[in-house]
Amino acid sequence: MEIKKNIVVMGAGYGGITAALRLAKLFRQHPEYQIHLIDRNPYHTLKTQLHEAAVRKTEISIPIKRIIRRQNIFFHLGEATRIDPIQHVVSMEDGTLPFDYIAIALGSEVNFYNIPGLQENCFPLQTLEDAQQIYKYISKLCTHAASEPVEERRRDMLRFVIGGGGLSGVEFAAELADHAAKCIRSSHVNPQEVEIIIVESGSRIVRRMDESFATHIHKNLLEKGVKIIPKSKIIGRTPDTATLSSGEVLKTKTLIWTGGIRIGELARESGLKIGQSGRIIVDKFLRAEDYPFIYAIGDNALAINPITGKPVPAAAQFALQQGRLVAHNIYADIFAGVRKPYHPKVLGEVVSLGRHLAVGWLALPFLKKITFVGFLGSLLKTAVQEKHVFLLRKESRNWITY
Ligand SMILES: Cc1cc2nc3c(=O)[nH]c(=O)nc-3n(C[C@H](O)[C@H](O)[C@H](O)COP(=O)(O)OP(=O)(O)OC[C@H]3O[C@@H](n4cnc5c(N)ncnc54)[C@H](O)[C@@H]3O)c2cc1C
Structure with missing residues (x-):
């Protein structure tokens, strides 16, 4: 029996789900590679809309099974607890999973800064x-x-x-x-x-x-x-x-409390090199230091913007871009292709101020920007959010709606 090679994506948030779908697409003709996705929840959360769901009735989660239904992706529901980079094994609450490549996209947690009683x-x-x-x-x-x-x-x-x-x-x-x-x-x-x-x-x-x-x-x-x-x-x-x-x-x-985020301890406890804010130190291809078969994505990655020399902020737009890039680079590693270095694209910044108002800017072609304050902004913000769902839908070759 042929032994399959495993590519594991940890976390089905913005970065992880994007990486898993892109990997499934790239490896479609290579059944000897199996894509695995781990998350503690059975759904993908549209985190940038959490503030809406906290106040009014709105749907901000999509079942993972629905997104990956037609894909060559094995979903594991459960808590990932550790990575053994020497044995190439990831541990979950109820078992272990061997891997050849792994992408860590576990997002962030709340930071209470040890404030008494908080x-x-x-x-x-x-x-x-x-x-x-x-x-x-x-x-x-x-x-x-x-x-x-x-x-x-x-x-x-x-x-x-x-x-x-x-x-x-x-x-x-x-x-x-x-x-x-x-x-x-x-x-x-x-x-x-x-x-x-x-x-x-x-x-x-x-x-x-x-x-x-x-x-x-x-x-x-x-x-x-x-x-x-x-x-x-x-x-x-x-x-x-x-x-x-x-x-x-x-x-x-x-x-x-919306006063701060921190990165969980899993990467540190697994022996990976950690930098500012507990994020994983990565090279320009988003590979963890010393472990070229371990990639980090999104909030977990201390990705550096090569233009400014500063870390890329924790934001959904960067997690999505990095998810796509990491899938490409893993494929390139395996098939001796050319890895791409990470160059963040800042697509804009939009802050919604209630249902019908938003303030911010979006990038246009030729380094132009459109800035907005008001109702138009809220339409644009909705369009940006819808675009993510649309792209997920497209990448997963249209999920079934029940
Ligand atoms: C209220 C709020 C509003 C925001 N608004 C914006 C915005 O408007 N624009 C913007 O760009 N960014 C925004 N952000 C930030 C953005 O949501 C994050 O930067 C983005 O979600 C990071 O993507 P990620 O893939 O790294 O992690 P996430 O999207 O957080 O995904 C991490 C996934 O890992 C899973 N997971 C974590 N630990 C484990 C474990 N041990 N085992 C198994 N599964 C695990 C989680 O269940 C989750 O599905 C906002 C964040 C918050 C909290």
Whole structure:
């Protein structure tokens, strides 16, 4: 019996699912190679839409079986726990899987920075379950608040603190403000009693974007009634309070934490070389140092932009590009082709501010850019999100819709 060679992709997020589908396509004529995909969840999460699912009913997951249905991909549902780079084996909760090549695309986790009381008393926003939990909680809150006779208690219930004014914190705050406005109308809650506060450690929100965009976003959030406290860190949390580095204590039952991410320990514990923020050190082809048969993708990879010399930020657009590149490079390794070095393409930056508003820019051909503020932006953001689903659909040769 012919022994198959295994190419394993760990993680079915943006980078992993893209790599697995591209590998399946490239190796279609090579049945001696078997593509394996591992994920702890049976679905692919559209993580860039988590803030929407946390506030309103919207579908942001796709069953993996549906995406890979017509593909030569074996899906393993379970927790990956370790890679043995010497024995070429990956361990999962319930067994092991030998590999010839492996691509690590396990994404990131929430970083609570050991802030006392934070992990136990906040809602993180990093996974589909997190978003569903917030959704359930918020859905009930308005009705409860409307029937609470004591004003002070009502105000405490309706004070939302968001820790972290990065992209996800800002997008969530705007969605919440829109939702609160609806809830005020339907439950006859006094609008003055609802407070949404973003606490940001830096001097301004969305620090990754140009200042002019940040200013627009700031202004729009203020118009929606969101308060912003810059230059302050949350340093302590109890079930009812959030203590800030300025000494101020905010009374709140609801703290949504979007203040930081970290990379899980799997790569470090497996003996791979780790750099800044726990990401795997990779060469220009995205191969882990010392292990040319191990690739890293997306948030896990400390990929360097050769133009700026700086690490590529953790973002979906880069995970998608790297997923495609890694599939190509593994194929090139095996069939003595030419490996491609990684050159990130920045396709744009879009921040949605509720359902009908977005601010940002998109790249156009010939190094041109289109910038937008407003409804057009929200249409473009939706188009970008739809494009990912469309490409997945195309790459998987049209999945079956039940
Ligand atoms: C709320 C929020 C909003 C965001 N908005 C944007 C945005 O607008 N634009 C943008 O570009 N980026 C955005 N990002 C960042 C973007 O989502 C990530 O950079 C991107 O998902 C990284 O892709 P990835 O493939 O590296 O990992 P992920 O997409 O996170 O996928 C990792 C996969 O690995 C699986 N996994 C993890 N550990 C294990 C394990 N031990 N065993 C088995 N399976 C495992 C997970 O279940 C998951 O499916 C946002 C992130 C968040 C949290």
